[in-house]
Amino acid sequence: MCMSTRTAQNKVCEHCNQNFTISEGELSLYEKVGIELPTICFFCRVKQHLSFWMFGKFRKTKSDLSGESMITVLPESRYPLYTLHEWHSDKWDPMDYGQDYDPNRSFFEQLQELQEKVPHPHQNGSKNTGCDWCDDVWNSKNCYLSRSMEECEDLYYSYRNVKVKNSIDMTICFNTEKSFGCSDCHNSFKIFYSKHSRDCIDSYFLYDCRNCQNCFMSWNLRNKQYCIENVQYSKEEYEKKLKSFNLGSHKVVLSLKERFEELAKKEVVHRQNFNLKAYNSDGDYLLDVKNCHNCNTINDSEDCYNCMRGLREKSNIDANGCWYSEMLGNCSCCLYGYAEKYSVWSSSRYSEYVDLCIECENCFGCVGLKKKKYCILNKQYDKEEYEKIKNQIITDMKKRGEYGKFLPYSMSAGPFNFSTSFLYFPETKKEDILKLGGYWQEIDESHIEGTPTSELPDDIKDVSDDIIIKPLICPETGWRFNIAENELAFYRQNNIPLPRKHFDVRTREALKYLTVLRSYPVVCIYCEKNIEAYYPPEWGCQKIACEECYKQNIA
Ligand SMILES: [Zn+2]
Ligand SMILES: [Zn+2]
Numbered sequence: 287m288c289m290s291t292r293t294a295q296n297k298v299c300e301h302c303n304q305n306f307t308i309s310e311g312e313l314s315l316y317e318k319v320g321i322e323l324p325t326i327c328f329f330c331r332v333k334q335h336l337s338f339w340m341f342g343k344f345r346k347t348k349s350d351l352s353g354e355s356m357i358t359v360l361p362e363s364r365y366p367l368y369t370l371h372e373w374h375s376d377k378w379d380p381m382d383y384g385q386d387y388d389p390n391r392s393f394f395e396q397l398q399e400l401q402e403k404v405p406h407p408h409q410n411g412s413k414n415t416g417c418d419w420c421d422d423v424w425n426s427k428n429c430y431l432s433r434s435m436e437e438c439e440d441l442y443y444s445y446r447n448v449k450v451k452n453s454i455d456m457t458i459c460f461n462t463e464k465s466f467g468c469s470d471c472h473n474s475f476k477i478f479y480s481k482h483s484r485d486c487i488d489s490y491f492l493y494d495c496r497n498c499q500n501c502f503m504s505w506n507l508r509n510k511q512y513c514i515e516n517v518q519y520s521k522e523e524y525e526k527k528l529k530s531f532n533l534g535s536h537k538v539v540l541s542l543k544e545r546f547e548e549l550a551k552k553e554v555v556h557r558q559n560f561n562l563k564a565y566n567s568d569g570d571y572l573l574d575v576k577n578c579h580n581c582n583t584i585n586d587s588e589d590c591y592n593c594m595r596g597l598r599e600k601s602n603i604d605a606n607g608c609w610y611s612e613m614l615g616n617c618s619c620c621l622y623g624y625a626e627k628y629s630v631w632s633s634s635r636y637s638e639y640v641d642l643c644i645e646c647e648n649c650f651g652c653v654g655l656k657k658k659k660y661c662i663l664n665k666q667y668d669k670e671e672y673e674k675i676k677n678q679i680i681t682d683m684k685k686r687g688e689y690g691k692f693l694p695y696s697m698s699a700g701p702f703n704f705s706t707s708f709l710y711f712p713e714t715k716k717e718d719i720l721k722l723g724g725y726w727q728e729i730d731e732s733h734i735e736g737t738p739t740s741e742l743p744d745d746i747k748d749v750s751d752d753i754i755i756k757p758l759i760c761p762e763t764g765w766r767f768n769i770a771e772n773e774l775a776f777y778r779q780n781n782i783p784l785p786r787k788h789f790d791v792r793t794r795e796a797l798k799y800l801t802v803l804r805s806y807p808v809v810c811i812y813c814e815k816n817i818e819a820y821y822p823p824e825w826g827c828q829k830i831a832c833e834e835c836y837k838q839n840i841a
Contacts, residue, residue, distance in 0.1 A: 292317075299327035301334075301722065311579060312591050315603045321615035321627050322690025324604065328580065328592055332803060333714070335606040335618035336707035337698040337724060338630045343765075343790065344419060344431060350405060351377060358408040359421045359433070361700030361727070366405040373407035380404055380654040384665035387675055393639075393683050397651045398697050400663055401641055404654040430770065431789055442773055443789035445797065454776055455789070457796040466782055469796045470560070478780070479539075479546065481799070482560070490533070491546045493554050494840075500524060502531075503546060505554040506840050515549075534746040536783035551826040555811065557836045558819045570802065570820045582803055594803065607706075616692050628692055639693065650676045695724035702726055709794060710801045734766045739786040746783050749774070753784070760788035799825075810835055 295308045306327035308316075316323055324331060342359030349356055350366040360367060368378070383403045388396060411423040420426070422434040429435065432444040441447060444456040453462065457469040464476045471477060472484040480492040489498055493505040501513045502524075512524035519527065532538050564572040569581040578587055582594040590596075591603045599605065600612040607619040614620060615627050622633035629639060634646040643655045650662050650672075660672035667675065683689035695702075702708055702719040703726055716726045736757035743749050754774055757766040765788045777784060785792060805818035811828075812835035821827045831839065 295323070297323075297325070297327075299325075299330055301326045301330040312603065315589070315591050315601065316615070318601065319603055319613050319615035319625075319627075321603070324616070325691065329711075329803065331592070331604055331616070331692070332594065332606055333707050333711050334692055334695065334698075335604075335630075336710060337695060337702050337705045337719075338618045338693070339607060339706040340421075340699045340704060341433065341706045341709055341790075342700060342704040343729060344421070347408075349408070356408045357418050359704075360406065360408065361704070361725075364406075364700055364725075365402050367408045368405045370407040370409055370411070373405060378405065380652075380656070381658075381661075381664055381666065383653075384661075385663040386665065387663055387679060389678065389682055392686055392688065393651065393679055394688055394694050394697070396663060397639060397641075397653070397693070400651075401653045401697055404642070404664070406642065406654070440772075442770070442776075443792065445793045452776075454773065455785075455792055455796070457793060458800055464780075466776075466780060467796075469800060478782070479543065481550075491542060493546070493550055494557070502528060503542070503549070505549060508841075516553075532745075534781040534783055536742070536744050536786065539783055552828055554827070555829045555831050555836065555840055556819070556821060556827050557840075558810075558817050558830060558832050559805075560820075561833075568818075570805075616690075618692070628690070630693060641693070641697070648672065650679065695719065695722040698724055700725060700727075709797050710803060712794070712798070729763075729765065731766050732764055736766045739784070742784050742786070744783070746777050746781060749778075749784060760791060761786065762791050763788055765790075812839060 292310050292313045294310055297306055299306055304327055308323060340359050344357055344359055346357055349369045349372060351368045351372050354369055356369050358367060383400060385396060385400055409421050413425045414423050416428040417423045417426050420429050420432050423429060424436045426435055426438045429438055429441045432441050434446040437449045438447055439451040441450050442454045446458045447456050449461045450456050450459050451463045453465045455467045459468055460472045462471055462474045465474060466478045468477055468480045470482045471480055474486045476488045477486050478490045483492040483495045485497045486492055486495055487499045489501045491503040492501060495504055495507045497509045498507050499511050501507060501510055504513045504516050507513060512519045512521055514527060559570045561572040563574045565576045567575050567578040571583040572578060572581060573585045575584055576588040578584055578590045580592050581590055584593055585597045587596060587599040589601045590599050593599055593602050593605045595607045597609045599608060602608060602611060602614040604616045605614040608614050608617055609621045611620055611623040613625040614623055617626050618630045620626050620629055620632050624635045626632060626634055627638040629637060630641050632640045632643040634640055634643045636647055637649040639651040640649050641653045643649055643652050646655050646658045648659050649655060652661050652664050655661060660667050660669055662675055680689055699705060702724045719726055734757060736759040738759045739761060753769050754771050757768055759766060767788045769784060802820045802822060805820050806823060808817055808819045808830045810817055810832040812831055815832055817832045819830045821830060
């Protein structure tokens with residue numbers, strides 16, 4: 287790698303053929319972290335990384351070790367699955383799968399052979415009770431068909447929440463209770479169908495409101511009560527109006543959602559980005575960061591480039607889903623790592639091309655190891671042999687054009703259309719992923735009997751108790767889903783109509799508005815300055831404000 291003179295470089299992406307630039311700042315961090323320069327653009331890098339993280343359909347299966355039954359989102363045939371508990375036990379030894387390096391074959395090919403033999407844990411998480419039908423769950427209780435959460439309780443069909451309780455259909459929310467259908471809401475209680483709001487109570491269809499109570503279909507409000515479409519009413523008028531809305535009807539809620547979307551386009555003043563306390567940084571959803579560039583959904587981090595979905599990161603570049611880590615380059619889902627390169631799901635140090643390696647040091651091309659040193663393809667070497675073989679592999683990989691590239695799509699977690707990547711890149715075509723060596727799966731559940739949701743009673747008050755034993759058919763995917771007993775009680779109590787679509791479809795729809803990685807040039811509605819904002823033109827948002835004007839006029 288020659289980088290004695292650091293001037294920005296222009297390249298053509300090997301995956302999508304678009305031009306991309308490596309800036310001087312990036313070059314200096316690539317050099318510091320010590321990784322090869324990328325050959326694919328930022329978006330193709332993120333796309334590949336997130337394809338190693340499943341957003342699969344929940345399914346029941348059995349452990350390949352003990353036959354114990356378990357629930358997983360991982361695919362059927364990529365690798366053996368053990369229960370999480372078994373995987374962490376000493377009932378098996380990953381070194382049993384060790385392979386010699388064969389210089390006559392592609393290293394990636396050999397690593398993939400190893401990866402497909404080594405068992406993977408059936409799910410991710412710890413310290414949960416009653417959360418079997420969940421994935422990526424930590425310190426939570428009685429949650430159901432939900433993913434990626436910390437300290438949640440009685441949470442159903444939700445994604446990426448922290449401290450959310452007694453709620454359904456929540457996406458990226460924090461400290462919120464007894465709520466339904468919200469995204470990016472914080473510290474709230476009994477809020478429904480709301481977005482980007484904080485410290486609100488007993489309200490419906492709020493968009494960017496703070497400290498509001500008993501408000502309906504309102505936006506950009508601060509410290510208000512009894513407002514409907516931003517118009518002030520008396521308590522009595524408000525309550526009378528609210529009763530007349532008939533919120534238990536599916537048809538009514540649909541038309542209210544349409545109105546809400548129209549207001550988001552025409553009336554809401556949108557913030558240029560959702561950054562808070564971001565110093566010398568750019569990106570979106572940044573909180574308490576310093577010198578972070580082109581980052582997204584990152585907290586408490588500094589000196590990073592091109593990172594998304596992380597916490598406490600330092601000097602990382604091209605690291606996605608990497609929490610509590612430092613000096614990482616071209617890595618995906620690596621927590622507690624230091625100086626890892628081209629790795630996935632590993633918390634190790636000074637290692638390259640490792641997958642699922644926990645607390646290892648100086649390992650190269652290994653899968654599923656715990657507390658090992660100087661291993662290659664799950665075989666033990668002494669320090670000298672290790673260095674020698676590692677250097678030989680790197681030389682061979684360079685000849686084949688492999689070294690410095692991330693693990694190929696053929697090693698990704700499973701079907702691309704059931705990976706986290708598909709949430710961020712839903713336009714991706716099957717043929718493009720297959721061309722890159724990845725996987726795709728169509729799930730047909732038409733063999734299971736069920737009731738089309740178009741036949742459901744319009745109003746929740748007309749739903750009978752036996753609905754909980756009827757499988758329902760999602761009109762978009764044809765997938766079957768059920769109404770759980772507690773779920774029905776929640777809908778009745780809060781006057782919410784039954785959902786018409788499968789919960790994964792609902793989550794995908796909510797995420798559409800929270801997964802924008804690209805900024806677009808717009809003009810500030812107030813000062814008419816040219817700014818970069820995270821609102822795709824097709825959303826049709828007409829009022830976008832620069833940070834300063836937003837602060838002056840709204841916050
Ligand atoms: Zn590209
Ligand atoms: Zn402005």
